[in-house]
Amino acid sequence: MISLGIEGTAHTIGVGIVENYNDKCKVLSNNYIIYRPEKGGIHPREAANHHAEKISGLIIKSVNESDINFSDVDLISYSKGPGLGPCLRTAATAARALSLSIKKPILGVNHCVAHLEIGIGTLNKCIDPVLLYTSGANTQVIAFSEGKYRVFGETLDIGIGNCLDKFGRSVGLNFPSGPIIENLAKKGEKYLKLPYTIKGMDIAFSGLLTAAQQYHEKKEKLEDISYSIQETCFAALTEITERAMAHTEKDQVLLGGGVASNNRLREMIQIMAKERDASFFVPEKKLCVDNGAMIAWLGLVMHKSGIKMKIENTIIDQRFRTDMVDVVWRG
Amino acid sequence: MWFGVDKKYLYKGAEAEIFISDYLNKQVVKKHRINKNYRIKEIDENLISSRTKEETKLISEARRQGVSVPIIYDIDLVKGIISMQHIKGKRIKDIFDKISDKNRKEICMLIGKNIARLHNMDIIHGDITTSNMIYYENKIFFIDFGLGEINSEIEAKGVDLHVLMEAIESTHSKNSNYFKYVLDGYKKEYKNNANSIIKKIEEIVKRGRYR
Numbered sequence: 052m053i054s055l056g057i058e059g060t061a062h063t064i065g066v067g068i069v070e071n072y073n074d075k076c077k078v079l080s081n082n083y084i085i086y087r088p089e090k091g092g093i094h095p096r097e098a099a100n101h102h103a104e105k106i107s108g109l110i111i112k113s114v115n116e117s118d119i120n121f122s123d124v125d126l127i128s129y130s131k132g133p134g135l136g137p138c139l140r141t142a143a144t145a146a147r148a149l150s151l152s153i154k155k156p157i158l159g160v161n162h163c164v165a166h167l168e169i170g171i172g173t174l175n176k177c178i179d180p181v182l183l184y185t186s187g188a189n190t191q192v193i194a195f196s197e198g199k200y201r202v203f204g205e206t207l208d209i210g211i212g213n214c215l216d217k218f219g220r221s222v223g224l225n226f227p228s229g230p231i232i233e234n235l236a237k238k239g240e241k242y243l244k245l246p247y248t249i250k251g252m253d254i255a256f257s258g259l260l261t262a263a264q265q266y267h268e269k270k271e272k273l274e275d276i277s278y279s280i281q282e283t284c285f286a287a288l289t290e291i292t293e294r295a296m297a298h299t300e301k302d303q304v305l306l307g308g309g310v311a312s313n314n315r316l317r318e319m320i321q322i323m324a325k326e327r328d329a330s331f332f333v334p335e336k337k338l339c340v341d342n343g344a345m346i347a348w349l350g351l352v353m354h355k356s357g358i359k360m361k362i363e364n365t366i367i368d369q370r371f372r373t374d375m376v377d378v379v380w381r382g
Numbered sequence: 383m384w385f386g387v388d389k390k391y392l393y394k395g396a397e398a399e400i401f402i403s404d405y406l407n408k409q410v411v412k413k414h415r416i417n418k419n420y421r422i423k424e425i426d427e428n429l430i431s432s433r434t435k436e437e438t439k440l441i442s443e444a445r446r447q448g449v450s451v452p453i454i455y456d457i458d459l460v461k462g463i464i465s466m467q468h469i470k471g472k473r474i475k476d477i478f479d480k481i482s483d484k485n486r487k488e489i490c491m492l493i494g495k496n497i498a499r500l501h502n503m504d505i506i507h508g509d510i511t512t513s514n515m516i517y518y519e520n521k522i523f524f525i526d527f528g529l530g531e532i533n534s535e536i537e538a539k540g541v542d543l544h545v546l547m548e549a550i551e552s553t554h555s556k557n558s559n560y561f562k563y564v565l566d567g568y569k570k571e572y573k574n575n576a577n578s579i580i581k582k583i584e585e586i587v588k589r590g591r592y593r
Contacts, residue, residue, distance in 0.1 A: 196552060196553070196555075197555045197556070198555075199555075201552045201555075202552070203552055207541075207586075207589075242422060242424045242425075244424075244428075247425070247429070249529060250508065250509075250529070250541050250545060251508070251509045251510075251511065251529070251545035251548070251549070253545070253548075282421065282422050282425060283425065286418075286420065286421035286422075286425050289418075289420050289421070290396070290397070290418075293396040293397075294396040294397075296396070297394075297395050297396040298396075298511070298513065298553075318420075319420040319421070320420075322419050322420040323418070323420045326418075326419065326420075
C-alpha cells in the first residue's frame with residue numbers, strides 16, 4: 052500500500068510518500084519547504100500563502116521522485132492538527148483536491164502522534180517508547196497507556212524551540228536560533244545559574260528565558276549564556292523524560308521534533324537511557340522535523356486498522372490533542 | 383561501602399534509589415539521590431543538595447500539620463541521602479483501580495483533606511501522584527517532597543492539585559472522575575477560600591496547550 056501525506060501545521064509545507072514493507076515504513080520520497088519570514092516571528096496567513104504557492108510543485112516532485120504514477124497512490128493523508136489554522140486549512144484543501152481528482156480515500160491525522168509512529172515505523176526494535184517530542188511550539192512527553200498516546204508531561208508555558216527562538220530574536224540571532232545557540236554553546240565555559248522549573252512531569256521555560264535575557268543585558272558572553280540555556284533546559288527535559296519512563300515502566304526512549312537535531316540534547320538522553328538500561332532511538336533528521344512522510348505513514352497505519360473518513364468530515368482542528376486519538380491500531 | 387554489605391532495593395526511581403538499610407540498629411529506608419552524568423556538575427550538585435534539604439524540611443513541617451509522613455532520622459546533604467522510617471503499606475497507585483467504589487471515594491476524600499492540611503501551611507508537595515502516597519493502617523502517608531516548596535500563592539496550590547489530576551487521568555483513566563472527591567475533601571479542610579483554588583485549576587487546564 053502506498054500513502055501520500057501532506058504536512059502543514061506551521062512553518063513547514065511537506066509532501067511525503069511511503070509504502071509499507073513487512074509492516075515497516077519505507078520512505079519513497081520526502082520533500083518539504085520551510086517558510087522563513089524576513090524578520091520577526093511567523094505570521095499564520097503569510098505562512099499559509101507560502102504553503103499554497105509551493106504545494107502543487109511539492110506533490111508533483113514527490114510523485115516523480117518516488118517513481119510512481121498518481122494512480123499508484125492508495126491513500127491521501129493530511130495533518131488535521133494541532134497547528135495554525137490558515138496553514139492547516141491550506142494543507143487540508145490540497146489533500147481534498149488531490150483525493151477527489153485521483154479518486155482515492157483521504158484521512159486527517161494527528162501531527163504529534165505522527166512524530167511517534169514514524170519512529171516506530173522506521174526504526175528496528177522501537178516498539179513501545181516514551182517519546183520526548185521537542186519542537187518550536189510543542190514540548191511533550193508521550194507514551195502509550197490504556198488505549199491512547201497519553202501526555203505524561205508537557206510545557207506549562209512555551210515550547211522549547213520557541214524559548215530558543217525568542218531568546219535568539221532578543222539578542223539579534225536569525226531564525227531558527229536553535230542551531231546557532233548550539234554552536235555558540237560549544238564555546239561557552241562559564242555556567243550561569245538559570246531557573247530550573249519542573250512541576251511533576253511538566254516543565255516551564257518562561258522564567259529561564261527572562262533570566263537569560265537579563266544575563267545578556269548584563270553583558271555576559273553570549274557563548275556562556277547559550278551554554279547555560281542548553282545545559283539547564285535539556286537537563287530538565289531529560290529529567291521529565293526519565294520520570295515518565297520510571298512512571299510508565301518503559302525501557303525505550305524516542306526523540307522527535309526539530310529540537311531533536313540538537314547533539315547535546317541527544318547526548319543527554321542517550322546517557323540517561325544507558326544509565327537505566329533503556330534503548331535510545333532517534334529517526335533520521337528529515338523524519339524528526341515536520342515532514343509529509345510521517346503524516347503519510349500514520350495515515351497508512353490508521354487506514355490499515357479500518358479507520359475511514361468521509362470527505363465532508365475532513366475538517367481541521369487547531370487544538371487537536373494527542374490524547375484525543377483512539378489508538379485502535381495498537382493491541 | 384557506607385551502606386553496609388547488603389543493599390536491598392525497594393525501588394529505583396528516576397532520581398533516587400530507595401533501599402532498606404539500618405541506622406543506629408533500627409531498620410530504615412534510605413533515599414539516595416544519584417548523580418546524573420547527563421547533566422553538568424554545577425546543576426547536578428545543586429539539584430541533589432537543594433532537593434534533599436528541601437524535602438527533609440517539608441516532611442518535618444508536614445508532620446507538624448498532622449499529615450502522615452515518614453519520620454526522618456538522618457540526612458546527608460553532600461551524598462544526598464535521607465534516612466527515614468519504613469512505611470510498609472501499599473502505594474495508592476497499586477490499589478486505586480482495584481478497591482471498591484466506596485473505598486475509592488473515601489480514599490480520594492482523605493487525600494484531598496491531607497493536601498488541604500499541607501496547603502493550609504503553604505506547603506506545596508510538587509509531585510502529588512498516586513505513586514507518592516502510601517496507604518497504611520487507614521492513613522495516607524505522603525512521600526517524595528523532592529520537588530516541593532513553601533509557597534502561599536493560589537497558583538502554586540492550583541498547580542499542585544493539577545499534577546494529581548493529570549496523574550489520575552493518565553494512570554487511572556477509567557476512574558479519572560474520582561478526582562472530584564479529592565476536591566470535596568480539600569474543600570472540607572482548606573481554611574481559606576477553596577473555590578479560588580478550584581477555579582485556578584480550571585484556568586490551568588485551559589491554559590495548557592491545545593485544550
